[in-house]
Amino acid sequence: YNDEQKKVTKYAKDSEPLHIKKADLIEIPTVFNLSMYTHRVELFVILLDSRLEFFERNIRFYHTDLQPNIGLFWYFFTEMFEHFRTLFLYTFQMNATVLYLFPLTIKLHKKPLLLATILTALITIFRSYPCIGDVALYMALFPLWKSSAKFMANNFIVFCFLLITSALGPMVWYLWIYCNSANANFYFGTTLAFASAQIFLVTDLLFASNKREFCLREGLSVITKIALE
Template structure:
């Protein structure tokens, strides 16, 4: 058996074993109660409660109470899965993680193969010393090992799975979207993105990489984007048949955009809206939402329009940092995509800083949470400080990736020889 296959299967086996072990020792209850993992938008406990409400004859509509915040079509999907798996519902979450990691493997390998062929075809245009910096075949062969490890052994993804969150399905939709754009499969990309948009709205930013992916002679980008929006509309229409009063809109789209729940999480919304005066709320809601939805998408699209995969990753990073109700499962997905750019590791400078920051904040956040709410020896500022540090670490990681991409792009095009006044430049530290 080839070495790569052995390592991949080992990563899958270890990842599944860890999840099963945590399920069987009932640690899932602890993870389900953690605000860093479970939010009002992805809590499976709310899904179970909504299922129970739907079965009560005198109160069949779960959207009449503040229980579930996803469209009725997804609620029905969860009910079907619950009835199908029964007490073995944990298998559903494990299967979703396996499928997502496989999608990322397919997308990552195809992406690097495409990039490798492109660079080889343009090799005559590079300077002699720049040839040493193009992608190597060994990097393509090993990328699937790193992707499986980054997803199946990622603590954030494991917490997300064991904590029973619907983010596992969101990650699966996004994994399918990656496959759709790297393989230029119109229907797969459109359907998966429409499913993600309908569930949590913020993936609407990914219409930008969808557009630039299919903006060539073979496809009509406008039609593809329109198709995605039509599928999203169909999901809303089907949901309206399941909930004719349209009350679910107040518990899905409106809830996401207005952020009325101030339960602390790893995001930045909750603290600001607890502290501010009520008459400033509308101004800050618009400011925060425009920051994540509109501020970055145009400049990033213009700069990285030639690489839709990098554009998708950067926009997902923006979403996980600034959305109203983020969770560790979404951050873990972005981290799992980083092996796509293993060839950029040489150019990245903040790896140690971001790694240590993620590790320290992951340990610090539950500690200050306990000190704040149980010991009474801290306050909200302590926990918000941890979430602010977590957001800063994500920003450093994302900017480091983008700068590394630009550095490599420059070196391949112009070489790495630096000259000053016709002589080789030397950097001296005094």
């Protein structure tokens, strides 16, 4: 027995010690840690689903509701063939957002408030589901440009268009939906005229701002400018 013990002791002294690096160790998570990670993942998925549902209900990039409104989308997508739907969907959305963004930003980079007013108006006109509150939002910003009002040339025409279409819209809606004595073309014609009046208003404001800037830069008075026209 003593001989065997001496051999084991000698072998232990002669052999090299085993070095184990910390990186080689694999930490095995406990059941508590696994459950905690699982709850975090579930919470993240729930928040993501709710966020996507919020965007789907409010932004509505995909035009699914064809209920008539004061916009222009509903009529086009009602009359459109299904295989052209995606093409015109992206075209309309680009027209409402990206198409005017870059050129107007380059032109009005020194006038951020005017740029914000015009972009808000254009997005309201060409968005999928506009309402009267959206129109009132950007029109509330127009008094900021009172100094450019004297350079606007279509005030009377735009005012008449907005007044007539605002009164005619509810009447045509009532005749179409409740009395069945009109059709969608009458109501769409009214909304198209309403949108055209807003476009005239926005472009008139933009040109009026440019005319005022030109007169201030060249030193021309308003009376001289009107006489030249």
